[in-house]
Amino acid sequence: MAKHHAPAPKLRSKDELKALAEAGAAELGWDAPARDVIAWVERNFDLPAVAVACSMADAVLPALVADQMPGVDVLFLETGYHFPETYATRDEVAANLRVNVVDVLPETTVEQQDRLLGKDLFARDAAQCCALRKVAPLQRTLAGYELWFTGVRRDEAPTRTNTPLVSWDEKNGLVKVNPMAAWTFDQPGRVLRRQPPARQPAAFPGLPLHRLPALHPQGGARRGPPRRPLGRIRQDRMRATRMSTYLSEETQVTDSAVSTRLSSLDTLESEAIHIIREVVAEFEKPALLFSGGKDSVVMLHLATKAFWPGKVPFPVLHVDTGHNFPEVIDFRDRTVERLGLKLVVGSVQEFIDRGELAERADGTRNPLQTVPLLDAIQQNRFDAVFGGGRRDEDKARAKERILSLRDEFGQWDPRNQRPELWNLYNGRHTVGQHVRAFPISNWTELDIWRYIERENIELPGLYYAHEREVFARDGMWRAVGEVSQPRADEQVITKTVRYRTVGDMSCTGAVESNAYTVSDVVVEVAASTLTERGATRADDRISEAAMEDRKKDGYF
């Protein structure tokens, strides 16, 4: 088997390649046939400067490219953890196709890595393991090419619906070509299940391309012995980090069940919509707490889906601390107008001006929201209020029911919560009591971001990387503004930051980040080692039970 290739020919400059990618994208348009895409590559690139990425889950992409560009390099990520069948596929590809299979090797063998980092790193830290055995070796190898082919298809995931045929791959610094981007594939479950694991390399000579197992988006993940529900030793856990669907011959999941299985985001969305509809059906006067923050934006988006094509049938309520980011207030107003909603605002400033609330010594206004909130609920006779609280945010939130009863004083009694079985929610309450409803209780921060990406939901710009004057306090970056001025010993610098939460300016910190787009944020959140509140909320750090105390008092 060929090892790393001989030094690649001198490569053209990045600017030149970038221009070429743009020209190619323009020439080929949105859905040129794969043959034309490959022909364009053939016209514009020398064979040694071109690579095909292949998981050996399938052989369609190498077969396609080799047909027009015989002798092309095919990169195989040799993690050392593949199923024997995957290696067999690789060998058959090498033997039967006119390609040059290049094993992309990590720095260390499995044995060396075990010695250095301990055995079975994949099980303990999949991210690190993948970085060492897949990502870094691939990046190193790609540096020797001008262009790479991948087998990405737009119908594989909602996040891939915008995959171009030809683009500039900024991360790896070369042209990326997805000749199969426009291909579709219906009923993946069915084909996948019909495909005997060992047959795929031999299968492709006679079969039309669209029948090849390669068309399964991740066929390789399922190669190998049939999965058993229990007792299976996982030899190849690194092979597919997102692989989650469970297919077992023994459990007799039928094709229809396979085709209707929901993703975790769909399941969460469905649950949230059910909750929103229940509350609207069972309560007289619900309202949705809307701050312009990402959780409330997602909640409002879910509400629009729940009642389509009707309007969202309740007003939104915002407690304005008077220290909100102006961008967020602007976003709030635009959103409310766009959806034709009624906005009710409770103002902390007004309570302070009237002398009913006193500014705190630390200047933080988040804890002051409770009184105006309860006042607005009472004044407007809201009997149910939707909140964007998530159980992954805090230990006290992790305990709260989806429908949570508040007494006349808005207080939560954590020791005496009602049973809440299945998807039945008990909204019964007496006059003066109200209910807080948390439709996105079961979402994590990462779920929220993936959903924002998938649904293309607009957020205030603060959530994405931008330059800002900040100073360090309490281990966080605080924005310089009217309400948060640096002390004499705190130095102001300009940093590229973004916000993970957008609460009160006086106590919300920014994090250093280069996440300029929603996909960047998804990656960043997935890799983060700090909780959202721990990273950005000074007021939750006050004590172990900070959130519980505030919730008992009627805070969200």
Place this chain on the structure above:
Amino acid sequence: MTTEAVLPADLETALPTTLFRFATAGSVDDGKSTLVGRLLHDSKAILADTLDAVARTSADRGFGGDKGGIDLALLTDGLRAEREQGITIDVAYRYFATDQRSFILADCPGHVQYTKNTVTGASTADAVVVLIDARKGVLEQTRRHLSVLQLLRVAHVIVAVNKIDLVDFSESVFRGIEADVQQVGRELGLGSDGISDLLVIPVSALDGDNVVERSERTPWYSGPALLEVLETLPAADELESHLESFRFPVQLVIRPQGALAPDAVAASLDAEAFRDYRAYAGQITEGSVKVGDKVSVLTPGQAPRTTTVAGIDFAGSSLEEAAAPQSVAIRLADEFDVARGDTIAAAGTVREASADLYAALCWLSPKPLREGQKVLVKHGTRTVQAMVRSVSGKLDLATFKLEGASSLELNDIGHAQAPPRSTPAAGELPAPPPYRCLPGDRSAGRQHAGRRPGQGPPGRPRGRALQHLRSSPSRRNRRNSARPP
């Protein structure tokens, strides 16, 4: 947060993750919170700042003596009272993901007093992990939990025999407990009722044996580690959605008339397009439905009306088919009067309506359930009044026999009959139970709808002890089978 690896998009596999919900239950001091902490810790679901806080508190309390270990239980005990007392009072929900799945974990309390919270946590679970202290074996609370799980028709029950390190990894101790568990399972029908399965695993939550990785210290155990099981078990919906008949409790009617969403107006060139729009919104609780399917609309006091599905809408898109647990809006071919509380079901799969409800239940209110008591029955999306005609008995946890009783106290499991109050003249239950026969209730000739009680709100007006009897409206209707009294 999750432990998912970050990869360039092209290296990611394309199928999105599915969701798996599981709960943990056990007696006090079985080390449940430690097990949960271990799962979260070893699967890297604990983020740095949380771990720091827990390490600080552990050190403050001198946990682990001089070695300065981490009290993993602190990761889940979220309430002040819980940390002070060192017990779990209410369900704590935790979230983590592996390369296989996204998990929702409901960490339930062990104390008998908080059984209602355990029921809450277990009701939505695809699997429940019951802990047993290897030194103590099967206790009454274990038997109670297993009975409740049988009642809830939890699909997968995993018994983790914990603290196996404290019995020197003894195979004979484990085998003894395993045999006891299987015996309880047989008596309850757990694992042999065609609904659930039952698995026993030796673990040490403190040291991590057989939690994430298989342990070398239990060579006599050849089965999978706990996380392996959780990663591979099929979720309840995956098991069932193709087995069951379509059931769709109507939550509300979407009939916007003038009040159209601005984006719906914008998307449609014809402002009149939605003038007569009428769809029934709800979440599919069982089975699946296709456009053109024949369905029955079930309304209390009326014979089922049959029509066909004209459309399945979801937020601006039309679907050809949908399955549990999707939330959708369904349009029907005929203009029936359909309202919240009605059920749309696959035609020809509905049993005869009945005014009688015979329920196996776990009573969750501090006020006992008595004969003659008025209760509320929440049934799908409908809530009706009913009166308890008779309490037929209560389960003796030692023998699992039903013994005579005229009332059920907090946490009792028993059987009761509750015909609805203000029964319609026709003598029908306001909402005919749209349930189908399950293997488990073949022998019973009555209507069983698996009603289970919840607790009414505290401090009811006028001191009336109205309780909520809640039905299982969902896919969990597989749990409808009643047990012979």
